């Protein structure tokens with residue numbers, strides 16, 4: 565049998581691509597490695613121990629919720645195919661041997677309190693970082709779902725304002741400098757480095 569497209573691998577990206585191709589009326593064959601029991605690649609849940617169901621890779625679906633596939637129900641994942649999101653109040657933790665581990669909570673006040681246990685200053689720095697990120701969020705979420713701008717054009721756009729120039733310095737800098745400039749506690753820096 566002939567197909568318009570053969571998609572190799574059945575992770576989230578290839579399945580999404582295959583769905584859009586099929587939705588456009590094209591015939592699609594998806595091939596998955598035999599060793600995998602279930603489609604979905606890194607976004608499938610795994611059970612390493614009978615007590616826990618855990619995410620294989622992805623545990624914080626932040627930008628996905630702004631994706632038109634879900635937001636505009638383009639692939640009917642929830643309404644037709646029964647997709648359900650199970651949100652956890654604490655998606656991420658960094659354990660430390662001396663007990664100074666940190667947990668990321670989705671509840672903002674709780675997340676700030678958790679950091680303040682280790683450093684009041686870092687809790688304020690985190691609050692400021694979140695405020696800055698919230699300002700950028702509309703721009704970022706629009707940018708994620710359109711063809712990327714040429715790099716130079718994007719950088720020129722950032723140069724047009726003081727805020728943009730600050731972002732440019734941080735984008736072009738390295739993670740260690742970014743964390744050192746904002747946070748004091750090594751535990752908080754290690755925890756935040758994950759997101760970088």
Ligand SMILES: Cc1cc2nc3c(=O)[nH]c(=O)nc-3n(C[C@H](O)[C@H](O)[C@H](O)COP(=O)(O)OP(=O)(O)OC[C@H]3O[C@@H](n4cnc5c(N)ncnc54)[C@H](O)[C@@H]3O)c2cc1C
Nearest residue numbers: 573574575576577578595596597605606607621622623624
């Ligand atoms: C540790 C970790 C944490 C992450 N955390 C997040 C997060 O919090 N939020 C988030 O949004 N994203 C997260 N990601 C990223 C997310 O998991 C990936 O972006 C996503 O899984 C990529 O999807 P994909 O379809 O490109 O590849 P994959 O999900 O890797 O799927 C590829 C599939 O192709 C199969 N395959 C490979 N080669 C062949 C072959 N030759 N023939 C047949 N099949 C093949 C593989 O078995 C696999 O099933 C994380 C990733 C990692 C590694």
